[in-house]
Amino acid sequence: MTERKPLSDAVGRLRETVCLLHRELVRYDLVAWTAGNVSGRVPGEDLFVIKPSGVSYDELTPESIVVCDLDGELVEGELSPSSDTAAHAYVYRAMPHVGGVVHTHSTYASAWAARGEAIPCVLTAMADEFGGEIPVGPFALIGGDDIGKGVVATLENHRSPAVLMRNHGVFSVGRDARAAVKAAVMCEDVARTVHVARQLGEPLPIAQADIDSLYDRYQNVYGQRSPR
Numbered sequence: 001m002t003e004r005k006p007l008s009d010a011v012g013r014l015r016e017t018v019c020l021l022h023r024e025l026v027r028y029d030l031v032a033w034t035a036g037n038v039s040g041r042v043p044g045e046d047l048f049v050i051k052p053s054g055v056s057y058d059e060l061t062p063e064s065i066v067v068c069d070l071d072g073e074l075v076e077g078e079l080s081p082s083s084d085t086a087a088h089a090y091v092y093r094a095m096p097h098v099g100g101v102v103h104t105h106s107t108y109a110s111a112w113a114a115r116g117e118a119i120p121c122v123l124t125a126m127a128d129e130f131g132g133e134i135p136v137g138p139f140a141l142i143g144g145d146d147i148g149k150g151v152v153a154t155l156e157n158h159r160s161p162a163v164l165m166r167n168h169g170v171f172s173v174g175r176d177a178r179a180a181v182k183a184a185v186m187c188e189d190v191a192r193t194v195h196v197a198r199q200l201g202e203p204l205p206i207a208q209a210d211i212d213s214l215y216d217r218y219q220n221v222y223g224q225r226s227p228r
Contacts, residue, residue: 007045011076014040014049014177015062021181026057028185030106030170037082040177041092041099046070048092052079072145083142090148091173095155100177102184105169108191112136113164119187119194122203126194127211128218129186131159139166147171159215162187 018040025031025038034057039050049065066077072089074081082088088101104110112119112134119134121127126134137154140146151171154163161183162172170187174180197203206214 007042010042010045011047011049011067012062014042015065015067018049018051018177019060019062019065021177022051022057022060024181024185025102025104028106028188030104030184030188031057032105036104037084037088037102038177038181039082039085039088039101042067043099047075048088050085050088051082052077053082055079084147086143086145087148087151087171090145091151091171094148094152095173097175098173098180100174100180102172102174102177102180103169104172104184104188106184106188106191108195109134109162109164109188110169111195112191113166113168113170116166118164119191120203121206121211122194122197123190124206124214125186126190127206127214128222129183130162130190131215131219132211133158134160134162134164134187134190137163137165137171139168142168 018038021038025036034054037051039048041048047067047069049067052064052066066079066081067075068081068085069075070089070093072086084103091101116136118136121132135154135158137150140150151163161174162170170184172180172183174183
């Protein structure tokens with residue numbers, strides 16, 4: 001019993017964090033009704049926590065967030081896991097460095113996904129966060145792990161932490177759930193801005209060398225760094 005207590009504590013903290021992060025999806029207008037979800041990997045364990053299926057964001061509590069293994073099977077919780085659980089599980093199995101996965105149907109990013117078009121890197125904010133364009137992944141049906149396979153296959157060849165799944169919406173990943181939510185927020189922000197820019201004319205591309213420089217600065221220099 002004593003060996004399970006640290007795991008229970010870690011799961012409890014992560015449930016609380018992931019529950020709160022769902023509020024950010026609502027705050028930034030990335031979801032409608034009960035669509036969308038956030039998950040987080042339990043550090044050091046083959047487990048992750050995720051939103052239950054069809055539950056209103058207003059009704060989410062840490063206790064309602066469910067725990068699954070990396071096969072997407074329910075381990076702990078009273079409710080059925082998200083319909084996207086198999087996709088999240090596949091990402092965690094295939095990408096060990098990923099600690100958080102987010103799915104949204106945010107308006108502007110999903111409009112690009114509906115057209116099957118990558119968002120070109122024409123903003124410094126895109127170079128910073130995504131290291132280039134935001135790519136498009138293949139069409140896949142909901143319910144199995146085909147979406148997860150498409151996410152992984154697409155992101156393996158990109159620095160981007162977000163992918164536009166064709167005719168569907170956004171999947172984003174991060175070192176933890178908060179980073180994945182940030183990528184989803186930034187994805188919608190730049191999708192909107194680039195759309196507006198196109199109404200005015202053709203956006204100007206950023207040279208690859210400048211994209212690389214901006215990405216390196218943002219990822220390795222920007223912000224507060226822990227003292228060594």
